[in-house]
Amino acid sequence: MNHYMKNLKSVLATTLLLLSISAFSQKDTTAGQFTLGMRTTVSSFTDAGSVGLGAGGQFWIRVTKHMSTVWYSDYINTNIQNIGFRRDGHIGWSVVFYMDKDPLLTHKITPYILAGQCFDYTNVYSDYYNYSVERWSAAAAQGGVGATYKLTNHFDLSLIALYMMHLGKHVETEVNYTEQGEKYLVITTPQGASLDGHLLITLSVNYLLGKL
Amino acid sequence: MKKLFLVLLVFISGTACSFAQSDSGFVHKGILAGVGTVGVGEMPAHNISNVYVTGNIEYYTEKRISVRGDGYFFVNSLTPNSPLKQNSSVYFGAFYHFPTHSGFDPLIGIQPGLAFARTNDSVNGKADPGALSPITSFIIGFNFFGEKWFHIQANIRYAIGEESTEESQYSLNEISFNFGLGFNIDVLPKKYRTVSVPAF
Numbered sequence: 001m002n003h004y005m006k007n008l009k010s011v012l013a014t015t016l017l018l019l020s021i022s023a024f025s026q027k028d029t030t031a032g033q034f035t036l037g038m039r040t041t042v043s044s045f046t047d048a049g050s051v052g053l054g055a056g057g058q059f060w061i062r063v064t065k066h067m068s069t070v071w072y073s074d075y076i077n078t079n080i081q082n083i084g085f086r087r088d089g090h091i092g093w094s095v096v097f098y099m100d101k102d103p104l105l106t107h108k109i110t111p112y113i114l115a116g117q118c119f120d121y122t123n124v125y126s127d128y129y130n131y132s133v134e135r136w137s138a139a140a141a142q143g144g145v146g147a148t149y150k151l152t153n154h155f156d157l158s159l160i161a162l163y164m165m166h167l168g169k170h171v172e173t174e175v176n177y178t179e180q181g182e183k184y185l186v187i188t189t190p191q192g193a194s195l196d197g198h199l200l201i202t203l204s205v206n207y208l209l210g211k212l
Numbered sequence: 213m214k215k216l217f218l219v220l221l222v223f224i225s226g227t228a229c230s231f232a233q234s235d236s237g238f239v240h241k242g243i244l245a246g247v248g249t250v251g252v253g254e255m256p257a258h259n260i261s262n263v264y265v266t267g268n269i270e271y272y273t274e275k276r277i278s279v280r281g282d283g284y285f286f287v288n289s290l291t292p293n294s295p296l297k298q299n300s301s302v303y304f305g306a307f308y309h310f311p312t313h314s315g316f317d318p319l320i321g322i323q324p325g326l327a328f329a330r331t332n333d334s335v336n337g338k339a340d341p342g343a344l345s346p347i348t349s350f351i352i353g354f355n356f357f358g359e360k361w362f363h364i365q366a367n368i369r370y371a372i373g374e375e376s377t378e379e380s381q382y383s384l385n386e387i388s389f390n391f392g393l394g395f396n397i398d399v400l401p402k403k404y405r406t407v408s409v410p411a412f
Contacts, residue, residue, distance in 0.1 A: 038305050040324040040348035053372060055324035055346035075346045077376055085376035125378060151308060155277040205306040205322050
């Protein structure tokens with residue numbers, strides 16, 4: 001728990017520092033923009049090829065003209081080939097770097113790259129064993145690309161593709177077959193770091209509420 | 213249901229193209245609207261139909277943009293021996309309103325949400341307790357503001373989700389149609405309704 005608190009404190013300290021820097025920047029009029037949104041996420045490349053679906057919310061705090069932070073939470077449900085299921089809860093943040101000279105203008109697509117950290121809850125259940133495994137991890141990291149299209153001054157649609165790696169404790173699944181050819185789900189909890197994770201594709205609608 | 217979907221899609225597309233150059237209609241920033249409707253849904257994976265009582269609250273943050281929260285209360289399945297016993301849901305998201313020069317207000321939107329679903333499945337005598345499942349939906353539809361205070365609304369929603377419990381794994385994918393009557397008020401003074409919002 002202390003480890004988690006340290007992580008959380010360092011994240012908050014970094015964000016406060018970035019926000020403070022931006023607050024004292026007299027030239028940058030975009031710093032401090034606060035945007036609130038709803039998101040839907042598709043989770044793939046995990047759980048024996050099954051695809052999960054999630055819903056959640058997020059807010060963006062713009063730090064400078066070319067940099068922003070996004071804070072999000074997701075609840076994702078995956079049916080694993082009707083032989084088990086997986087539930088994921090994510091609370092995380094990413095730093096966003098806009099790859100455009102004049103980002104986030106109306107009627108224009110702004111591409112960006114982003115990376116960050118995530119607190120991760122996973123619960124996996126196997127029908128065959130009538131058994132579930134649950135774990136919490138503060139050591140998930142994600143990185144990827146995205147694009148935002150602003151329909152109006154305040155409203156935008158965003159599409160983001162992130163690969164999330166579970167660097168701490170993780171739960172893996174594998175489909176096996178009985179001698180009768182019936183498939184079943186095996187759950188394993190390997191120790192140590194791994195690059196295993198999932199690809200998260202997120203579509204969101206966001207509304208710029210104002211400046212902090 | 214598919215025919216209905218196509219008719220509405222063509223209708224909205226045509227309207228949007230016809231009036232794309234004009235936006236002198238009734239719709240404006242600051243409308244707060246509430247609607248009660250009755251909905252019918254079809255689940256293609258199970259070939260069952262369901263009935264809902266639905267309601268939503270919508271606020272026009274701009275002339276072309278609104279935010280809206282919807283609630284769907286599951287009444288019953290119309291299909292005999294349907295395994296679905298509960299499928300109530302809440303949604304929240306945003307809508308884009310195509311400009312027109314009348315009270316007709318075609319719209320398209322995205323709303324993620326949560327559904328509480330339960331089936332009559334059981335394993336070893338233990339009944340499905342139900343689960344809260346993430347769900348997402350895409351909506352096309354329209355409002356028609358015929359009166360100052362009242363309007364009618366129709367929507368076609370495609371919802372995607374899955375109930376997963378130890379007793380049941382059940383697709384919640386559903387196409388639904390709802391239609392109802394709404395009440396609307398202006399929460400902004402007239403002088404602010406046409407003011408364009410700066411991007412800060």
